[in-house]
Amino acid sequence: MKLGLAILLAGLTSAAVAEEPTHWINEVELGLVVTSGNTDEQNLKLRAESEGDFASFRHHVHVDNLRSSKNGEVTAQKVYAFYQADYKLNEVFSVFGRIAYDDDRFSGFDYQTDVTAGYSRLIFDTETMKLTGDAGIGMRMTELDNGFKDEEGIVRLAGKYVWEVSENATFQQLLSTEIGSDSTISRSDSSIKATINGSLSMKLAVTVKHNSLVPVGRENTDTETSVTLVYGF
Numbered sequence: 001m002k003l004g005l006a007i008l009l010a011g012l013t014s015a016a017v018a019e020e021p022t023h024w025i026n027e028v029e030l031g032l033v034v035t036s037g038n039t040d041e042q043n044l045k046l047r048a049e050s051e052g053d054f055a056s057f058r059h060h061v062h063v064d065n066l067r068s069s070k071n072g073e074v075t076a077q078k079v080y081a082f083y084q085a086d087y088k089l090n091e092v093f094s095v096f097g098r099i100a101y102d103d104d105r106f107s108g109f110d111y112q113t114d115v116t117a118g119y120s121r122l123i124f125d126t127e128t129m130k131l132t133g134d135a136g137i138g139m140r141m142t143e144l145d146n147g148f149k150d151e152e153g154i155v156r157l158a159g160k161y162v163w164e165v166s167e168n169a170t171f172q173q174l175l176s177t178e179i180g181s182d183s184t185i186s187r188s189d190s191s192i193k194a195t196i197n198g199s200l201s202m203k204l205a206v207t208v209k210h211n212s213l214v215p216v217g218r219e220n221t222d223t224e225t226s227v228t229l230v231y232g233f
Contacts (some may be wrong), residue, residue, distance in 0.1 A: 003020075007210070014083070014145055015026060017143070018174045020056065021224045023052070023053035023126060024050075024051070024053070024233065025049070025050070025052075025233075026048075026049070026051075026053075026232065026233050027048070027049045027050075027230050027231065027232045028046075028047070028048050028049075028231050029045070029046070029047040029048070029049075029203060029229065029230045030044070030046055030047075030228060030229055030232070031044075031045055031203075031226055031227050031228025031229055032043070032044065032045070032226065032227055033089075033226075034225050034226075035066070035076065035222065035223065035224050035225075036222070036223050037219040037221055037222035037223060038067045038106050038107050038108075038218055038219050038222055039060055040105065041066070043066050043067065043076050044066075044068065044069035045064075045065070045066050045224075045226055045228060046065045046066075046068065047062075047063065047064045047065070047228065048063045049061070049063075050062075054086065054153040057085065057086065057087055057088065058085070058086040058094070059084070059085050059086070060083070060084045060085075060086075061082075061083050062080075062081060062082050062083075063079075063080075063081045064078075064080045064081065065079050066079075066224070067080040071102050074105070074130065076106060076112055077103075077104075077105040077106070078103070078104045078105070078148045079101070079102075079103045079104075080100075080101070080102050080103075081100065081195075082098060082099065082100035082101070083098070083099055083100075084096055084097070084098040084206070085097050085098075085144075086120055086145065089135065091108045091122070092121060092122045093120070093121055093122075094119070094120045094121075095117070095118070095119055096118060096119070096120050096134060096136065097115075097116075097117045098115070098116045098117070098136070098138075098156075099114070099115045099232060100114050101113045102190070104222075107214070107215075107218060107222075108144060108212075108214060108215030108216075108217070108218045109142060109143070109144055109145065109147055109215070110143040110144060110145050110147075110172045110186075111142075111143055112140065112141070112142045112143075112180060113140070114138055114139065114140040114141070114154060114156075115138050115139055115150070116136045116137065116138030116139075116154065116156045116178075117136050117137070117138060118134060118136020118137060118138075118156065119134070119135055119136065120132060120133070120134045121134075123131050124189050125209050125229050127164075128163060128164045128165075129161070129162070129163050129164070129166075130160075130161070130162045131159065131160070131161045131162075132159065132160050133157075133158065133159045133160075133177075134156065134157070134158040134159070135155075135156070135157055135158075136155075136156045137138050137153065137155055137156070137211070138152065138153070138154055138156060139152070139153060139154065140152050140153075140154045140178065140180055141186075144215060145215070150182065152180040152181045152182045152183075153157075153180065153181060154178045154179060154180040155179045156176065156177070156178045156179075157176065157177050157179075158174070158175065158176035158177075158218040159173075159174070159175045159176075160174050161173040161174075163218070165192070168195040169192060169194045169195070170192070170193045170196055171190075171191070171192045172189075172190075172191050172192075172193070173188075173189070173190050174188070174189040174190075175187070175188055175189075180220045182213060183211060183213035184211075185204075185209070185210070185211050185212070186208075186209070187207070187208070187209050187210075188207070189205065189206075189207045190206050191203055191204065191205035191206075192204050192205075193230060199232045199233060200229065200230070200231060200232075201208070201229070201232065202227070202228070202229060202230070203222075203226075203227070203228050203229075204226070205225070205226045205228070206223070206224070206225050206226075207224040207226075208221065208222070208223050209221070209223075210223045224233075
């Protein structure tokens, strides 16, 4: 299964190389985060996003980095990144390949990574609102701090809702759950972004991650509340 998913993702990625993008958005965020759960600190957050829309292909790259140090010692360090490639079957349906990597030094996990593939559907698209949904299957690979490794099959369900509240404000809600034979990981990312001027915006976001199975002494739920400046280009 892993080999088949890797081949699909590579094929979708190579398809983009041969096309010129019709729409491309890049954003970089920097700001302050207050976290609760496995980490209770004030931290600096750096986030980068790239979305490209081609004639028959879409891609989405996401990198989220959180790091804090106190008295020369690192007290929080998180990296979450994913890449998703969609091949459009028509205006409503597409097939996707996705790979994600999650590394939280203070969670008890050394890392967790997953590879999934499936179908994506445009549920509705109006002048101000848009909703899409994904459904797929894949594999999750996990390694604990003690070196124990595990692999499990997963089912991924996800949705993305975007609402253009006004000319200068956008609300976005991302929901996902990855149901595995051993554990289920769910994420919620709610944000509202307001344009300050030109390419500069301010963004308020609340992110919640819940893992049904965590090492002893760790919290199942982590939350992040962030206020960031966003530069788009």
